[in-house]
Amino acid sequence: SAPANAANEGRIIAAHGRHYTVELADGSLRKCFPRGKKAGAAVGDRVRITPQGQDEGAIDAILPRRNLLYRSDEMRSKQFASNVDQLLIVVAVQPTFSDDLTGRALAGAWSAGIAPLIILNKTDLVDALPAARARLAPIAALGVDIVELSALEPEKVHTVLAPRLAGRTNLLLGQSGMGKSTLLNALIPDALAATREHSTALDMGKHTTTSTRLYHLPAPGGDLIDSPGFQAFGLQHLTREDIIRGFPEFTLPIESCRFYNCTHRHEPGCGVVAALQAGKIDPARYALYQRILEENLAGQQRY
Numbered sequence: 001s002a003p004a005n006a007a008n009e010g011r012i013i014a015a016h017g018r019h020y021t022v023e024l025a026d027g028s029l030r031k032c033f034p035r036g037k038k039a040g041a042a043v044g045d046r047v048r049i050t051p052q053g054q055d056e057g058a059i060d061a062i063l064p065r066r067n068l069l070y071r072s073d074e075m076r077s078k079q080f081a082s083n084v085d086q087l088l089i090v091v092a093v094q095p096t097f098s099d100d101l102t103g104r105a106l107a108g109a110w111s112a113g114i115a116p117l118i119i120l121n122k123t124d125l126v127d128a129l130p131a132a133r134a135r136l137a138p139i140a141a142l143g144v145d146i147v148e149l150s151a152l153e154p155e156k157v158h159t160v161l162a163p164r165l166a167g168r169t170n171l172l173l174g175q176s177g178m179g180k181s182t183l184l185n186a187l188i189p190d191a192l193a194a195t196r197e198h199s200t201a202l203d204m205g206k207h208t209t210t211s212t213r214l215y216h217l218p219a220p221g222g223d224l225i226d227s228p229g230f231q232a233f234g235l236q237h238l239t240r241e242d243i244i245r246g247f248p249e250f251t252l253p254i255e256s257c258r259f260y261n262c263t264h265r266h267e268p269g270c271g272v273v274a275a276l277q278a279g280k281i282d283p284a285r286y287a288l289y290q291r292i293l294e295e296n297l298a299g300q301q302r303y
């Protein structure tokens with residue numbers, strides 16, 4: 001394998017099924033294939049490669065990851081993004097967003113040690129705005145930041161959102177219809193053009209679909225990973241401890257659970273159940289915890 005050499009280290013910025021686009025430190029792009037039959041890489045991975053020819057290379061090693069995320073597709077869970085600092089959950093004033101999906105997105109982020117940021121889009125639909133805010137109140141009560149904007153006003157997107165993305169790798173999530181594509185275009189006006197350009201440059205051909213892509217944001221900077229259709233994490237691989245980390249409001253109540261291995265469901269002397277009964281934990285959040293745990297125990301997932 002290649003000697004450790006910073007010039008041969010880079011980051012995966014796009015996944016194309018069998019191969020990946022790696023951006024090296026000097027900004028050059030290479031079409032890289034994993035060596036042998038190693039487990040798949042993910043967009044956001046920092047890798048060491050051996051350059052081959054003009055613009056290809058072999059991925060020798062994936063450098064240690066801060067986190068590795070799975071998305072849920074048709075009952076399957078597949079890894080797709082890594083080294084993420086912040087999850088952007090796009091919800092809209094209209095149509096109504098799913099509380100279940102939002103809760104799962106938060107749980108997935110927290111369990112992976114990622115800070116969530118809710119983006120409430122379409123604030124121009126002023127009549128429906130108060131109802132949307134009310135539906136987000138339980139989430140705001142957990143201490144999650146909520147940024148309100150309209151993706152149809154790029155200047156304002158730049159003012160209120162761009163500074164919060166700087167210096168981080170952000171991952172974009174949203175149910176269809178919430179305005180994720182419109183927001184992506186407001187943040188990176190040439191996003192689609194850039195994708196086309198680098199596909200052509202590396203001769204990937206028109207039949208190559210880019211499922212997941214990391215974009216560099218214009219000043220003040222930061223990176224943004226977009227995975228078309230991504231609206232739910234795969235939570236199947238999580239341990240019970242991971243799932244509980246997805247519910248930070250349980251942390252304090254858990255300290256008074258009688259049993260160290262309490263699952264916070266039917267055990268006597270459970271601090272979480274006590275907090276629930278005392279009205280200190282949102283019943284909808286607790287019900288979501290139970291659903292995720294049961295799906296996990298059954299080794300299956302609904303999304």
Ligand code: GDP
Binds near residue numbers: 152174178181
């Ligand atoms: P996606 O499915 O999440 O990618 O959603 P799109 O970006 O395709 O947006 C869905 C629809 O909502 C489109 O008709 C957009 O024009 C519209 N839309 C997006 N952002 C806004 C907004 O801020 N205000 C309003 N009124 N409509 C928006």
Ligand code: ZN
Binds near residue numbers: 258264265269272
């Ligand atoms: Zn308990």
